[in-house]
Amino acid sequence: MRRVVGSGSKAAFCKHSNLEAHRPKNTSLHCAPRDQIVTAGAAVTIAEIQECLARCGQCLPIRLDLGQPLGGFPGTVGGLVATNMPHALSSQYGSPKEWVLHMEVLFQGEQAQSGAKVVKSVAGYDVHKLFVGSWGVLGPINTVTFRTYPLNVLSQGEAVTLRDLQGGEVWILRTLASELDQALNKAQGVYAFDRPSCTIWSEMRPEEPSEGWIIGPAGYRWSNRADKGMQIQIKRAFDPEGEWE
């Protein structure tokens, strides 16, 4: 069994393990601003992709400055997609899942593609989207094509930062708007919160909301979603040998 590792910036959210690390190496980067897309290798860093896009007046809608206290975006494209983490512009521009148009992945030892490198396509199942938020369990992502946004969207965002990380643990909770105030009242050691996307980042483990999810240190995951059976079915179909953690 192996574990896919990007830059390791989210290691605190993963189970400790001695598994062999598989590090994607693809650092190709191709911006096509007139087509509103960018194609990047999994090992390209978020900073690199933002820099390349900024030169053409575009971006991915994630704010690096707000990112730092909220868990950070120092990482790679592969990690960005595989973790699909909340960020300060989630409510306006969605999560990486909404920007991903095409992917090349390692599927049972072979390169395979899904999606199309255009802003709109409904050809076939969106298999590539299964890799978004998968935390690597289906195997490594090789390249990703994203839809891009005008650079000026980076001036938006209302996330409120209360204090710095200072080496503390990070727990992330998202719930319904109707439960947010209650969750905020109960939360301890809040680093930051984003009201529009109903997300709270805190130092202490939050109480489970009636609906929503929590990501915590050392592989802690909680959600009330009812499709765990389907998740297992997908994992088995894609990785029958259990090669990827």
Next chain:
Amino acid sequence: MRGVLGNDQVRDGTAVERVYACDSYSIERHEPECVVFPRNTYETQLAVQRCIEIDVPFTARGAGTGLSGGVTAVKGGVIVSTKRMNQILEVDPVNRCTLVQAGVVNQKVNNAVKPFGLMFAPDPSSQTVCTIGGNINENSGGPHTLKYGVTADHVLQATLVDSRAQVIVAGSRVSGGPGIDPLSLVVGSEGTLGIVTEAWLRLVPMPERIETALIAFSTIRSAVDAVVEVMARGVIPAALEMMDKHVLSAVEKAFGLDYPKGSEALLLIECDGRSQQAESEIRSAIEACLDCGATNVETAGNEEDRKRLWTARKKGIGAMGRLAPTIVTHDGVIPRSRLPEMLEFVYAIAEENSLGVANIFHAGDGNLHPCFYFDEREPGTVERVLAAGEAVLDKCVELGGSVTGEHGIGLEKIDSWSKSLSANDLRLQTTVREAFDVSGLCNPCKVIPNQKGCVEHRRRWSGAAT
């Protein structure tokens, strides 16, 4: 079936079978053995269970407006109509979502949430009749997809009865959670992974202000340059649609409307959001168009004007009935910067095949809908239409695009799509189908090529348009 669901919910007989033999892709027809009308998830489950017991295929059907043959019962069997699953079960304005049954019509959802200042953003041109179940399964788009995204971005959770008659709930009202998201597979699966019975939809606030402009160009080239330029200036319009002069002349004839003389193409641009934002965006967009050589700009001062500016876009296809007895519309996508080249290709291929062609499409998305018009009674015409259509789709792939932006693969595009896939790409797709359609009875012969027992289909064309 009658024993399971009751007489009232099962229909058969020649008339019914004929009506349910196809969708809006009417060239390939297969009559089902019966049609069932469950009212909820439980009754759907009973129907599917019965199909499995007697080893008969089943296919979900919404309004039947699909354009790629998705609802055609290729191997006969049972059509599961969602017509009676037509209830809006809950509107939750605080959490900006609504729970609806799959057979609810798109427009009805919008009517129900409008009093709360909310809307369901996907707006396929067929929205007054097409169903939420159809939208989810085709991952439908519309003119406002450019800014708001496709259906996938607006579905939070779906309940479905899968091919083993199990009820599964995919997704969550709280989006973005950790782990694999099976809902991404369900959306756009064209009815092949199960029958969707209910869904929680995401709602968005209605824009405070809408600014609309209709802009004329004296060459196709300058119009498509403007499409790229508008976006390059950091504006993402709510809609950015294009109509060429052939569409305009049809609309002029049909509705007595006048467009600036000498126009080769019109762009319809809409910007929305907060008042100030909408105003400044439309201003930038218009400036971009003028810089690209726009010859005339008309803006809407009120809702009535806005409707008038939209006439050519909304009624263009209908009006084209005046140009020739038959029209056939294709659906392909290309990277936006290749629009000039692509349109030149479309006009050339039409001329080469002695066919008329008009273009009316989602220019901002690079989603082309070339409509060939012709008289099919003339010998040899059909073959030429087929050849032209195939050449257009091949060109989309060659330019780095896709063979479908909104109509889906269904039956129509199995060949044109699958020839662009490598063996590994295809295996990735097949793995999904096989993991979920365990019984092999769920809408067989769609999307994936070379399925067991599916006859190879004829080369054909599609006759409706968006």
